[in-house]
Amino acid sequence: MTTLEVRDLVKDYPIRSGLRRSTLRAVNHVSFTLTPGRTVALVGESGSGKSTVAKTIARLEKPTGGRIVATKEDGTPVRDREYRDHVQMVFQDPFASLNPFHTIEHHLARPLRLHGRARSAEETRRGVAQLLERVNLTPAEDMAPRRPHELSGGQRQRVAIARALAPGAQVVIADEPVSMLDVSIRLGVLNLLARLQREDNLAVLYITHDLATARHFSDDILVMYRGRVVERGPADEVILNPRHSYTQLLAKAAPNPDERGRSLADSPGAITREDLGRGFDHTTGSWYEFDRPVSVPLQGAGPEVARS
């Protein structure tokens, strides 16, 4: 099984306002480890940097600094070639992530073939049927020939999950996987993810605005605010005993996951001056200062990316 370590991750975006150019630090020295069989939730409001973390892990964005290292059970690093098989994403919008012109079978058969998990037509057919059964899209022979528009949002997201499993995923990055689905079916999809995780011993990063599901479906929670992890620790500890003023705000407000725009922290004095420069770690029971990035030894080797 694969462990994924994120160390001192930094991502800057160039921004331009009028004639002035500057950089926006979307992710600021973020570190955490995803281990087999465990879920880490990354919570925070819109714009806190959660998706940027996901995109750099998925290699859709290049980090400005820090490193991301995937390591196999025997301690050897996962090579570039294998990385895309091991680390898979499930995106927020199941409609945008599926090609409307292709059947469900095509969406699943392609990764099975591409990653050498099915060699003949018969193996592919069986592989597709098994994947559909694992995500409760049955009968498989009825589902396989359909196109995405012939499925509900929840069913489409199940296809997206099956597609993530097809190449033999060991690490799954689920970026707001249910926030675009009807409230009534969200729990079903999250329960499915949890079951697949147990069956395949997956390491999962669950990105969400929603503290309640983060607590229920995760072992650990990282709270992000303006690109920083401001609080981290076991899920119950973070939710029941929040120490950072930003987490306290989040916990009290139970923000509407669909709300965009104004941040909870916008009101004056919402975050204490002291807390702007520090975060709280429940595993050590202590505060850490932001200008000293967390330094944890890495298990595996990996390319060092220059820090900005």
Ligand SMILES: Nc1ncnc2c1ncn2[C@@H]1O[C@H](COP(=O)(O)OP(=O)(O)OP(=O)(O)O)[C@@H](O)[C@H]1O
């Ligand atoms: N390609 C980009 N170019 C410039 N700025 C970007 C880019 N992508 C993200 N950002 C900025 O980086 C910050 C973090 O964005 P990110 O999408 O990671 O936040 P988020 O917490 O995932 O929010 P949401 O839940 O709304 O997706 C935001 O200020 C955003 O505007």
